[in-house]
Amino acid sequence: MEILHTILPPRIWLEGTKLWVQRVSCLPSTRKDAVKLQKQLDLKLQQTQAQQGGICHVRRELYSQCFDEIIRQAILSCTQKGLLLLRVRDESRMRMVALQTLYESNMAFAFRKVLQLELGKANMEKKRKDLEKDKRDLEKQVKDMGVKCEAIKIREMERRETEERKHTEEIEFLKHTNEQLKFELAGITE
Template identity: 60%
Template sequence: MKYFSQQGRPLKVSPQQVGEQSTPVPTPPKSKPTSTDTNKQEDEEILNAILPPREWTEGTQLWVQQVSSAPCTRTDVIHLEELLDTKLQQRQARQTGICPVRRELYSQCFDELIRQVTINCAERGLLLLRVRDEIQMSIAAYQTLYESSVAFGMRKALQSEQGKVDMEKKITDLDDEKLELKKQLNELKSQCDAIEKREIERRQIEEKKHVEEIQFLKRTNLQLKVTFQGFTPQKYIFPLHLFL
């Protein structure tokens, strides 16, 4: 909105020749400045300090564009609001969130308000200038903080992605190790079952042999008992001196 008059057109665009030499023209006599001219010149200087003029070159001409020092009316403020709404719609600015287009348009509108206030009261315009600069510094700080937070978030996302890959690899390794341990466990169970089966068979064989041995000893004992009972003690009398 800045650099536009109350009708919304650029003002004070004056061409100057670049690099051309002209014949010297005598300077007209200066009239004595009045208080009104002095105040107007001071206002223009303040406006130029707040909103510096633009300069550009077209061909061999240097163009300078300054803000208008014409006072504004109530109609101008209403027209400024309508122009702001129109620009927001034309440039499709977002109504919420971070939008550079909306920020640019509102910044230009605020500069236009500063220009209008400065024409009526230069001190109030300078105070608004301080407010504008403070807002811009705060926005720049928030932008830097936002960019650093985005960079930090990206680093964390990359680290988490890398950590996810490492964790997936670790999970795969643990699954392989689990399968290997299960395989070893099954082998050990098979060996244990085989050993237990052999021990049961061996114990059964030993018990069978032991039973057979006991039965054999019982039969032998019974035969010896029967044989021993078949002899009388008189038939086996030996001299006593044979045992001395």
């Protein structure tokens, strides 16, 4: 089964001074193997506390390993089925990478938007405070102008009263002078 070793290459690692090589099994699988695989997957998902939703790298890795085992079993029973499953697996991985890229791009976009909103909120808050300060300044100016206006009204009223008093006194003086002149004129003409 050379194709099996090409698709699922052996794992090689160094432990101490020994080089270890682990190859996939070429033994055909049974129904018990499928049930055992399902139980192992469920157990590993629980042990690793893989997330049920969203993007979870642990869950994805466990499912990938399970899919590789299903491909191994399919290749042993029918090479064409195994190759088709391999193609499905590769397409699924490419889609997952594309979706993850899209997800990360969307998250970055959302993060930028939140930052823009926060900046906009801070700017609006500053603008609001500036406008409130301007409003207080304008209200103070209105109050000051009201006080000045009231003072001008009082001064103007006092000035008018003074002028009216002078005018009245002048009229009284002129009436009195006129009466005296009439009296003197009447005294001369008689």
